[in-house]
Amino acid sequence: MTAPILQDVLAAVPGQQLEMTELAPGVPASKENLATLWAHVQKNEGVKYTFPNGCAVYLTSPNSIHRTRVDLRAEVLGPIVTTGSGEIRCHTRPRLCIETHKNTPEGLLQCFRFAKQSLRQYNEQGLCSNCRSEDMVIPPWRKLKAVGMPYCADCMIVAIMSPPEADALQTPAKRTRRSRDSPSGRRSPDASQRTRRSRD
């Protein structure tokens, strides 16, 4: 779910789509070079590549029920986190985003582009700070912030659709009366006791 949203957002922001005519400086994204790297990837069902920022990319092409590896998946993982409490602790990498392409040289290029774009977005914007409850899932999910926004796309959508808070629905008269009680509009029990004592 996360991957299509990320791609949709990137597609909608001019200049954000990563062009990849070169695999690396001086190394063109030619058919020959991609075929060489794709053949290397086929030697294993999955390989994890780590990066200096602590993230990792897990490239997998799992066997399907028909024993043919039709898909190539790029799973972007964050730096290792510790979850659980007490004796039950788990050191694991959270998932940041996943995208699946055809298990072909062209699909490998799509995986490279997706992983590179995701890691760049991680470096530039970091992770959504609003998704901590996802720690209960194993492995936990951490989501990249939506481009130019303070939270991930899912948290943004929840915030956008949330109804206004109860106070905002009060009539103007009620709001005025409540705002006289205390700056926040709610009088705490301690505050009311202090008021009574001062009157005595």
Ligand SMILES: [Zn+2]
């Ligand atoms: Zn979020």
